[in-house]
Amino acid sequence: VEYLSRTQLRAMPVTGMESTDDYPAGTWSDDTSLILCEIEALNRRACHVDYETIMKNFSRWILDGFLTPWGTAFGIGRTTKKAVLRFMEGTPPLICGGITERDNGDGSLMRMMPAAFLSYYGHEDVMTAVMNFSSLTHRHPRSYVGSALYVFILQEIMTGESETPFAAVKNGLKKASERILEYPELHAELSHYARLMQDDFYQTPEEQINSTGYVVDCLEAVIWCFLGAKDYWGSVLKAVNLGGDTDTIAALTGCLAGTYYGYDAIPEQWLGELAKRDMIAKLCENFASVL
Numbered sequence: 325v326e327y328l329s330r331t332q333l334r335a336m337p338v339t340g341m342e343s344t345d346d347y348p349a350g351t352w353s354d355d356t357s358l359i360l361c362e363i364e365a366l367n368r369r370a371c372h373v374d375y376e377t378i379m380k381n382f383s384r385w386i387l388d389g390f391l392t393p394w395g396t397a398f399g400i401g402r403t404t405k406k407a408v409l410r411f412m413e414g415t416p417p418l419i420c421g422g423i424t425e426r427d428n429g430d431g432s433l434m435r436m437m438p439a440a441f442l443s444y445y446g447h448e449d450v451m452t453a454v455m456n457f458s459s460l461t462h463r464h465p466r467s468y469v470g471s472a473l474y475v476f477i478l479q480e481i482m483t484g485e486s487e488t489p490f491a492a493v494k495n496g497l498k499k500a501s502e503r504i505l506e507y508p509e510l511h512a513e514l515s516h517y518a519r520l521m522q523d524d525f526y527q528t529p530e531e532q533i534n535s536t537g538y539v540v541d542c543l544e545a546v547i548w549c550f551l552g553a554k555d556y557w558g559s560v561l562k563a564v565n566l567g568g569d570t571d572t573i574a575a576l577t578g579c580l581a582g583t584y585y586g587y588d589a590i591p592e593q594w595l596g597e598l599a600k601r602d603m604i605a606k607l608c609e610n611f612a613s614v615l
Contacts, residue, residue, distance in 0.1 A: 326353070326399065330535070330567035338564045341597045347394070350597035354399040355575035358382065358435040360391040360607055362457070366438060367610045371447045375417035379460060382408045393599035399571065401431040401537070407461040418456060421463035430542035432462035433471050434572045437579050438611070440475040444482055445615045450475060451503055462539075469504055469513040470539040473520070474546070474576065476500035481583045489551055489584055490526065497521060516540050526551035535568030542569060546576040556581040556589035 325338060341349040361381035365374060384390035385397050386408055392398075407420040421427070439457040443450035454472045477496030486492035497520060504510050517540060519525055526548060533548050534541040545566055553559035559581040563574040582590060595601060 325564060325567070326570050328567050328570070330530075330565075333565045333567045338561060340591075341594055348599075350594075350599045351393050352599060353571040353575075354397065354401070354404075355434040355572050356604075357385050357391050357397065358404075358431075359437055360604065361385055362435060362438040363607050363611045364391065366442065367607065367614055371442060371445075371614045373442070373448060373453070373456070375456065375460060379408065379411045379417045379420065382460070383412055401429050401461075403427045403429050404431040404461045418459045419463070421459045421461045421467075423463045425464070427462055427464050428466045428470075428539045429462070429537045430470075430539050430569065430572050430576075432458035432460070432467050433474055433539055433542060434575060436471050436475050437478065439471075440478045440482075441611070441615060443475070444479050447615070450479070451507070465510050466513045466516055467539050469510055469517065470543050472504055473497060473500045473517060474543060476503070477547070478580060478583060481580060489580075492584065493547055493551060494523070517543070520544060520547060530566075533566065535566035535570070535573055537569040537572065542573055542576070545573045546580065549573065549577045550580045550584075553581070556585045557591050557594075 343349045365377040365381050389395040403422045410420045439453040442448050443453040454475050455468050458467050458471045476499050477493050480496035481492045486495050533545050535545045549559050549563040553562050560574050560578045563577040564570050
């Protein structure tokens with residue numbers, strides 16, 4: 325239902341795994357593929373970060389359908405595609421990302437989960453990991469800030485120290501802001517995320533949540549969905565039914581909710597329909613092992 329409107333989805337809300345004219349139920353999109361490309365590269369080097377290998381995997385994803393459900397990449401973002409093409413033409417990985425105001429889609433935010441785990445387990449400094457992983461496709465400071473906010477929230481959930489989702493988000497945002505302020509070039513960008521910092525943000529009316537592919541809108545929608553439901557499946561369905569950039573918003577929401585509520589909270593019916601479930605499980609198990 326990517327890019328269907330909220331009005332359309334109110335008329336026919338998603339309630340579970342569904343097929344479309346183009347793809348069977350259980351299909352996953354570019355968000356999952358990019359995360360798996362990163363994990364495969366990290367597994368190969370025992371969590372030594374080789375950005376060249378990650379970008380080669382991104383290239384294989386576009387050209388050969390590497391780590392896709394059905395052998396063909398689809399849903400490739402404009403900024404991500406340009407960055408990968410720059411790499412193919414010889415640009416070093418960490419300067420491939422776009423740097424203009426228009427290069428602030430959610431294409432780096434969507435694949436921050438491996439960076440969060442990598443830094444949480446002490447393999448990389450968290451801000452270094454965030455900015456380097458983002459730079460592969462998105463080098464604008466606004467994308468760095470959005471990615472950092474998300475990663476710190478995810479890591480706060482991983483500590484298990486916050487008693488509620490609201491506390492995890494609040495504490496994660498506070499820790500992220502403190503680290504971001506250590507980087508003068510990032511200060512001004514924090515203002516774009518000011519609404520997230522408000523204690524009552526989760527009470528924002530749905531009509532004021534913009535579910536677009538812009539990194540600020542996307543992060544707001546993700547946090548709003550995570551805080552607006554009481555379980556994994558509820559938060560994911562809330563994200564899907566917002567309309568707009570549904571796959572990315574739901575993927576990021578699912579990562580927070582899955583970490584908070586645990587693997588057993590994911591409906592078995594959804595897992596049973598997941599394309600290439602065994603392959604995904606093996607990559608994740610290997611990642612856990614090398615972490």
